[in-house]
Amino acid sequence: MRALVTITRRPEIADPEGATIQRALVDLGYGDVDGVRVNRTIEVSLPGRDQEYVLSAVRAMCEKMLANPVMENYEIEILG
Amino acid sequence: MRALVTITRRPEIADPEGATIQRALVDLGYGDVDGVRVNRTIEVSLPGRDQEYVLSAVRAMCEKMLANPVMENYEIEILG
Amino acid sequence: MSIGIITFPGTNCERDVAYAFEALGADTEQVWHRETSLDGIDGVVLPGGFAHGDYLRTGAIARFSPVMAAVEKLAAEGRPVLGICNGFQVLCEAGLLPGGLIANRDLRFICRPVHVRVQSPDSILTRAARPGQVLTIPLNSYEGNYITGGDAVRVMLRYTDAAGTLSDAANPNGSEGAIAAVANTAGNVAGLMPHPERAIEDFMGSTDGRILLESFVASLEAVPA
Amino acid sequence: MTDVVHRELGMTDEEFISVQEILGRRPQDSELAMYSVMWSEHCSYKSSRAHLGTLPTDAPWVVVGPGENAGVVDLGDGWLAALRIESHNHPSFVEPYQGAATGVGGILRDVFTMGARPVGLWNQIRFGELSDPHNRYLFNGVVSGIAGYGNAVGVPTLGGETEFDPVYAGNPLVNVMCLGILQREQLVLGTAGTPGTIAVLLGASTGRDGIGGASVLASAGFDETAGEKRPSVQVGDPFEEKKLIEACLDLYERDLVVGVQDLGAAGLTCAASEPAARAGVGMELNLDAVHVREDDMTAPELLMSESQERMMAFVSPDKVDEVLAVAATWEIDASVVGTVRDGDRLRVHHNGEQIVDVPAASLTDDAPVLHRPIERPAWLDDLRKRRDPPDRTPLDTALLALLDDPGIGDRSWVYEQFDHMLFLNTVRPPGIDGSLIRIQGTDKGLAVSTDGNGRMCQLDPRRGAERIVYESALNVAVAGARPLAVVDNLNFGNPEKPDVMWQFTETIAGLGAACDALGVPIVGGNVSFYNETDGRDIYPTPVVGMLGLAEPIPAFIGDVGTDMTIFLAGPAQQRSLAGTAYQKTIFGTLGGRPTPIDPDTGGRSIELAIRLAHVMPTAVLHDVSQGGALVALVELLIRHDVGAVLERTSTIDAFGEDPHRFLCLVPSAEAARVTQLAAEVGCDIRRIGQTGGADLELSDPTIDPMSIGRLRTVWGGAIRRRMEGTIHE
Numbered sequence A, B: 001m002r003a004l005v006t007i008t009r010r011p012e013i014a015d016p017e018g019a020t021i022q023r024a025l026v027d028l029g030y031g032d033v034d035g036v037r038v039n040r041t042i043e044v045s046l047p048g049r050d051q052e053y054v055l056s057a058v059r060a061m062c063e064k065m066l067a068n069p070v071m072e073n074y075e076i077e078i079l080g
Numbered sequence C: 001m002s003i004g005i006i007t008f009p010g011t012n013c014e015r016d017v018a019y020a021f022e023a024l025g026a027d028t029e030q031v032w033h034r035e036t037s038l039d040g041i042d043g044v045v046l047p048g049g050f051a052h053g054d055y056l057r058t059g060a061i062a063r064f065s066p067v068m069a070a071v072e073k074l075a076a077e078g079r080p081v082l083g084i085c086n087g088f089q090v091l092c093e094a095g096l097l098p099g100g101l102i103a104n105r106d107l108r109f110i111c112r113p114v115h116v117r118v119q120s121p122d123s124i125l126t127r128a129a130r131p132g133q134v135l136t137i138p139l140n141s142y143e144g145n146y147i148t149g150g151d152a153v154r155v156m157l158r159y160t161d162a163a164g165t166l167s168d169a170a171n172p173n174g175s176e177g178a179i180a181a182v183a184n185t186a187g188n189v190a191g192l193m194p195h196p197e198r199a200i201e202d203f204m205g206s207t208d209g210r211i212l213l214e215s216f217v218a219s220l221e222a223v224p225a
Numbered sequence D: 001m002t003d004v005v006h007r008e009l010g011m012t013d014e015e016f017i018s019v020q021e022i023l024g025r026r027p028q029d030s031e032l033a034m035y036s037v038m039w040s041e042h043c044s045y046k047s048s049r050a051h052l053g054t055l056p057t058d059a060p061w062v063v064v065g066p067g068e069n070a071g072v073v074d075l076g077d078g079w080l081a082a083l084r085i086e087s088h089n090h091p092s093f094v095e096p097y098q099g100a101a102t103g104v105g106g107i108l109r110d111v112f113t114m115g116a117r118p119v120g121l122w123n124q125i126r127f128g129e130l131s132d133p134h135n136r137y138l139f140n141g142v143v144s145g146i147a148g149y150g151n152a153v154g155v156p157t158l159g160g161e162t163e164f165d166p167v168y169a170g171n172p173l174v175n176v177m178c179l180g181i182l183q184r185e186q187l188v189l190g191t192a193g194t195p196g197t198i199a200v201l202l203g204a205s206t207g208r209d210g211i212g213g214a215s216v217l218a219s220a221g222f223d224e225t226a227g228e229k230r231p232s233v234q235v236g237d238p239f240e241e242k243k244l245i246e247a248c249l250d251l252y253e254r255d256l257v258v259g260v261q262d263l264g265a266a267g268l269t270c271a272a273s274e275p276a277a278r279a280g281v282g283m284e285l286n287l288d289a290v291h292v293r294e295d296d297m298t299a300p301e302l303l304m305s306e307s308q309e310r311m312m313a314f315v316s317p318d319k320v321d322e323v324l325a326v327a328a329t330w331e332i333d334a335s336v337v338g339t340v341r342d343g344d345r346l347r348v349h350h351n352g353e354q355i356v357d358v359p360a361a362s363l364t365d366d367a368p369v370l371h372r373p374i375e376r377p378a379w380l381d382d383l384r385k386r387r388d389p390p391d392r393t394p395l396d397t398a399l400l401a402l403l404d405d406p407g408i409g410d411r412s413w414v415y416e417q418f419d420h421m422l423f424l425n426t427v428r429p430p431g432i433d434g435s436l437i438r439i440q441g442t443d444k445g446l447a448v449s450t451d452g453n454g455r456m457c458q459l460d461p462r463r464g465a466e467r468i469v470y471e472s473a474l475n476v477a478v479a480g481a482r483p484l485a486v487v488d489n490l491n492f493g494n495p496e497k498p499d500v501m502w503q504f505t506e507t508i509a510g511l512g513a514a515c516d517a518l519g520v521p522i523v524g525g526n527v528s529f530y531n532e533t534d535g536r537d538i539y540p541t542p543v544v545g546m547l548g549l550a551e552p553i554p555a556f557i558g559d560v561g562t563d564m565t566i567f568l569a570g571p572a573q574q575r576s577l578a579g580t581a582y583q584k585t586i587f588g589t590l591g592g593r594p595t596p597i598d599p600d601t602g603g604r605s606i607e608l609a610i611r612l613a614h615v616m617p618t619a620v621l622h623d624v625s626q627g628g629a630l631v632a633l634v635e636l637l638i639r640h641d642v643g644a645v646l647e648r649t650s651t652i653d654a655f656g657e658d659p660h661r662f663l664c665l666v667p668s669a670e671a672a673r674v675t676q677l678a679a680e681v682g683c684d685i686r687r688i689g690q691t692g693g694a695d696l697e698l699s700d701p702t703i704d705p706m707s708i709g710r711l712r713t714v715w716g717g718a719i720r721r722r723m724e725g726t727i728h729e
């Protein structure tokens, strides 16, 4: 079973990458782009485990390591 | 209207970051994690535009800049 | 008095930091991240580099290295713990220091000397410095952009120009409040982005790093029993 | 196996026939794959080998010359230096970040295979003009890739070269040089040792990356099918490489290896056959033991994979356990993959079957040597006859235009992205001329400069090559170092064209003659052909990396202040603007013929620079290169924030680029000493002005003084301003 973790930077925390991409898109001619946020996804594969286990294990991984609560939120989706 | 671009590294391209995270998860006690891939999502906001425009604009952005066709695939989803 | 220099896989400033402390007459000992005990060590430095390749987030994997439990214990005992650059990032991830570090404002690696103004002498990093003193110390990082994340922070150094004035132009990486160094409440755990060990001999262009490293050395003896 | 397969692998029919002759039968798939990569242009140097042999490679201080992974020279007192240069042009065009990053990774391995700790990296990068967004993307990607890998792997990047010309738009050049130092006892060679020795594969696991990179990407030009060549992209992992460096240095220190070979182009195939050929032994390789990233890899894939960050160590059987333990300590994977055997056969097993049985040395030594046709280009005379247009450009206008040229202006946008301070040895950081590092615990310093000049070489490849050697030598001399050894990287177009081969042989003749005259051996190099797009070749672009030894390290207390006398050493009069930056920036043309070097004059300039650096710590020295004497002087004035009053000069003298000139600024009270030293050495020297004030004054009533601040703004923005807003990766 695989889980997809989406890690998003908390909205009040700066996103220099998003800001830089936005500027570049405007330069490229897309003047109406008014916001870009860049996030990361982490796909974790845990074969032979059931959904409940995977969800709780991946949640624990996020709490401990995959996400940093000072700046990030996370969401977990089971991919099956 | 906002679009979410999911950029994934093509499967045959090495992902040293994913491999390192996998090892770290194993060290952390999750011995049954057998694969980790790290990808990016980019959320682009184009207010006051219709779905058709956003889809075609964001596709063009991906082709020109957001995705690296040598190593990555991308998918676009309209968030509304 | 012995300084433990914590080396993770990917750390690269461990020998430079040892060289600098030895130049000040201190004893150092390299400590591999798999160690679990810091017996006989009076204070530790987490040097710069790219622990675990800086993968996931800078410092995120290193904080789980076996040695970190011993580092936390040392910190709790009030002994000096200093993170330089990548080491600062590890201490933030470990929760020993508040806030965190993200990519530089311009998304470029920065390697050049910068000016920092001493905000407070109340830490193992700054006790030998005068408040308001402006030091020239090389910066060397991609993820040096400090964010408080809303936490209360004790600021030790801020980026300024040569005259000690704050400005956007003098803030090399976009750090919140131009913060270059912070400490915990007790002042025994501190982290900074610039590299004091790179400013210790004349040919390096500045010897201001000595002031910060001497603060650390002096703190080794000053810890509460 | 049909005949078509060998062609798809980039092999000619003749080559296929010689493989059959060597084996006495038709090759099996894996065997054919191995010959195709090992006999590719990139690995076998088949077009260049016949010519490279004429280069001077000997000197009493050469410990290891060309042929090994890196050249090694003796620095005295038990210290050795290892150096090598490599190109990663095509991979960087396909994927600039990863192409440049893996170029850095590869050159590092060449150096630490020799037993050396890498202490410095230099890069030589060339792109089309920055006015084109794609060139900006490539430039940004390459610089980020060098930074991303070099900084993370923990080796300082100490300098390089950055040039722009439309000729590189379809084929950027990315060369990287690495320098390592070691103690004599630690020297390790790429030998497989004696029968019974065990081959241990260390580092990253083997995946499908870069299959056939050497034959496909590096041994053919670009055309509209470039996109299809993309599966060959390799991804660098500086973290793995950092661990690998530490693990290997640990192995050397414990004296646990007989030989080491890195896995670069042609992967396992090369790492097995070259050391076996060098040692005159056979080898048995078991592919089932290789640690892999993907399970279902075929034998040819395993043999040709160019997965990065791998090394092959040859270990005596009783030391294997210790080697595996060291690998475990540094947290890298290791597997025992082969055994050295009597005889000459390389035999490979996969899934229990023997799939390869070839003479090991035939993969390297029997590679074809081509004597490609050589012909002086028909267009050359026209190019050389081209005259510059009548020129009325005022000196100040020209100066500002040159300072704003990204090929001349401030390069700090580039080198400030590179860690150039790590190891605390950087005595002269990047920014001006050659960089200088100290060797801790000694009074020795090592200076390195890397130089190329495609425009000069297009006009005259022989003179151009001679000029870059002298340019480089003077660059290390102004850092106080005596030239010691050279590595060269020869970037050329399609060798199947006779005029490209003419450029190539002329270049070799020039490099050889100049190095001979200087008494400096060439200890290693690299050839990159097929730098063409849609049939258009790049300029012939040889690049040299010059290593110099400074002993002791000069004091360099000199700072430029007011009331300093400005001297210009070397020939006063300039005779030509052919190939100069002035010609490019002001006229937008290329034509004429560069003046030849003069070994006597050049030698005296070098000698004077070294003496001045050592006996006059208050002197500030700077080599005159692109942009000529006026630009060189302005660079110093900007750096030190001081003005100057200059004697009246002409366009040609101000902007000519004679390679034997350098500037010397000294407090006026000491000026007499400089003239006296110059007389002793027999070097021409002339006072051309005096520092002071905040402006540059040209002693020409028609030209207003220019403030140094304004010059700095223009110069400082040449790259930075054009790159603002360019995004990462």
Ligand SMILES: Nc1ncnc2c1ncn2[C@@H]1O[C@H](COP(=O)(O)OP(=O)(O)O)[C@@H](O)[C@H]1O
Pocket (backbone or CB within 6 Å): D123, D124, D125, D157, D158, D159, D160, D161, D162, D408, D411, D414, D415, D418, D429, D430, D431, D432, D433, D434, D435, D475, D623, D625, D626
């Ligand atoms: N790509 C690069 N990487 C690192 N340093 C560079 C690069 N390009 C130029 N430099 C550095 O910038 C300085 C100026 O370069 P250049 O103008 O070519 O040299 P010079 O001062 O000899 O004329 C040199 O110290 C050089 O090492």
Ligand SMILES: [Mg+2]
Pocket (backbone or CB within 6 Å): D432, D433, D434, D475, D623, D624, D625
């Ligand atoms: Mg120069």
